[in-house]
């Protein structure tokens with residue numbers, strides 16, 4: 001399937017969630033993360049040689065493979081949400097959640113890997129229990145990494161969205177707390193905390209950028225929770241000078257793209273196996289809380305074939321001399337892969353113009369994961385799998 005783009009007519013109506021994604025909230029969430037023992041801001045790499053090669057003013061990539069030793073950004077959401085659940089349930093402050101009796105809570109979630117690993121890690125830190133369900137086709141390595149953190153974990157026979165429903169049923173039956181990284185009507189408080197957790201990476205990026213202001217931000221999306229949180233935050237930072245934000249999804253699971261394309265006030269889902277190498281982005285149903293930010297401030301939506309992600313993995317892992325290599329997995333690399341294709345391939349020139357990329361552009365991408373599936377990483381980067389079709 002080829003690449004598709006849709007430019008979006010924003011809906012300026014404010015949402016009740018807007019204040020959750022303010023600079024002030026981001027600062028207090030980051031202060032929480034800073035209190036965790038192994039907190040360290042992840043690097044923001046300026047790829048100077050790549051930007052001059054591709055004819056733009058700047059390309060910056062935030063490397064989330066360094067996050068908490070978890071090889072992906074997702075632990076930011078899990079750690080903040082678990083602490084908030086405990087603090088709210090027991091009516092204690094976030095500073096006191098470490099003192100809670102072990103095994104008081106059982107947290108349950110569905111995951112393609114990264115979120116479940118983050119929840120398992122956060123539960124282990126707090127000496128609480130975690131149960132994790134994964135969709136069919138999940139990589140054994142990702143399951144093993146979750147089990148290593150002490151969680152009970154298994155791969156189901158369901159696709160991602162049905163695995164989420166299964167996790168919810170298990171929570172209802174067993175009296176566990178569902179900590180899901182997507183929201184739907186009636187289930188929005190915990191996902192909103194998870195989303196707030198993601199703001200730490202955006203605040204770190206803004207701090208590292210200093211006086212540099214991006215003109216274009218590319219955000220990959222599964223359900224759009226991360227993209228929504230960052231959109232709200234960037235809007236609060238940049239206000240009327242908000243950079244052009246483009247959302248990037250695999251074309252097998254492009255629920256935000258379909259929602260933007262229809263632009264009829266409804267959310268549009270994608271069903272079926274959602275088969276793409278971008279496992280973290282293989283989600284068919286849009287996160288309601290995320291969409292409230294995206295519909296207000298988003299500009300473009302791109303639906304991508306797998307080779308775009310593969311290109312990004314190769315470009316980031318094998319940089320021009322002088323640029324720092326970034327080990328970026330399928331879901332992490334797709335935005336840089338898109339930027340590379342837009343700026344080098346004549347067949348994408350109209351897309352490049354549509355997004356408004358020029359020699360004055362300063363681009364920010366987030367490499368949201370490292371090589372979380374090492375076998376596939378080598379297949380792509382060493383063996384050249386997923387060449388351009």
Ligand SMILES: Cc1ncc(COP(=O)(O)O)c(C=O)c1O
Pocket residue numbers: 072073074112114115181220221222223224225226227279280281283331332368369
């Ligand atoms: C590596 C990676 N990047 C991006 C995402 C997308 O996040 P969201 O589902 O909030 O859109 C995920 C989600 O699991 C992920 O694992």
